[in-house]
Amino acid sequence: MPSLIFLILYLFAAAFNLYAAAKHNDKISRATKPALLLLLCLYCLFSGLPSPDLLLIAAFFACWLGDVLLMFNGELWFFAGGVSFFAGHVLLILLFARFAGLGAAPASIIVPAAAAYLCVSAAVMALSFKKAPRIMLVPLCLYLICNSVMNVFALTRLICAPGLWSALSYAGAVLFFLSDCVLFLIRYDDRPRFYKTDFCVMLTYICGVLLIAVGLVPITM
Numbered sequence: 001m002p003s004l005i006f007l008i009l010y011l012f013a014a015a016f017n018l019y020a021a022a023k024h025n026d027k028i029s030r031a032t033k034p035a036l037l038l039l040l041c042l043y044c045l046f047s048g049l050p051s052p053d054l055l056l057i058a059a060f061f062a063c064w065l066g067d068v069l070l071m072f073n074g075e076l077w078f079f080a081g082g083v084s085f086f087a088g089h090v091l092l093i094l095l096f097a098r099f100a101g102l103g104a105a106p107a108s109i110i111v112p113a114a115a116a117y118l119c120v121s122a123a124v125m126a127l128s129f130k131k132a133p134r135i136m137l138v139p140l141c142l143y144l145i146c147n148s149v150m151n152v153f154a155l156t157r158l159i160c161a162p163g164l165w166s167a168l169s170y171a172g173a174v175l176f177f178l179s180d181c182v183l184f185l186i187r188y189d190d191r192p193r194f195y196k197t198d199f200c201v202m203l204t205y206i207c208g209v210l211l212i213a214v215g216l217v218p219i220t221m
Contacts, residue, residue, distance in 0.1 A: 006042040006043040010039040013039060014036060017032040017036065018206065021197075021199040021203075033071065043213060043217070044057050055098075059088045059089075060088070062087040062091060065081075065084040078136075079136065082140075082143050083139075092173075096169075099160065104156065104159075105156040106159070110156065117152065120181065124144060124181045124184050125140065127189040128187075128189055131187075131190060144184075147177050150177075151176075154212075157169065168215035169215025170215070171211050176204070176205065177208075178208075179202075179205035179208055182200050186201065
């Protein structure tokens with residue numbers, strides 16, 4: 001039951017944050033954003049399972065730290081936030097790898113999927129190349145590759161252990177990937193795109209981490 005309370009609080013915080021993103025209300029955004037991942041950490045901690053998944057909690061905590069660092073302006077803060085999110089993705093990779101290694105899934109699915117993620121990452125980097133500082137290009141590329149690897153491992157879990165929870169966690173991983181891609185394009189691509197809004201970034205991010213949490217730690221009453 002406590003986990004359900006934290007999940008409801010997360011949904012309330014998410015609703016206010018999305019409202020702030022849609023209305024460009026920086027005050028509400030800054031007040032609600034730090035609460036999001038902390039509430040998901042508490043959801044996982046009080047999930048009712050015999051022992052909380054500390055790896056998942058650590059991954060979400062790293063992402064929470066990334067959220068806080070990204071609230072500051074400047075490339076140095078953006079880099080620091082990216083490092084925190086990178087650590088979160090590495091922990092999620094280890095988490096998904098516990099369920100099934102890459103060798104457990106057919107190469108006929110995994111290889112094309114990995115290629116698709118790398119193609120999208122390459123496209124995002126190409127669009128970001130002109131404006132992004134040269135010193136940031138390698139970190140940005142490595143970050144998208146890490147996110148892609150996390151997605152491939154989430155897909156592997158879905159293939160090896162098909163079901164609702166695996167599907168939810170993979171959908172969450174995809175949304176997390178899309179959120180990061182849109183964030184990069186907002187920051188480094190000046191061309192107007194209908195999807196390049198803070199609302200799109202936060203909507204995909206909020207839904208993504210929620211689905212990952214629920215997919216890996218099912219709701220218990």
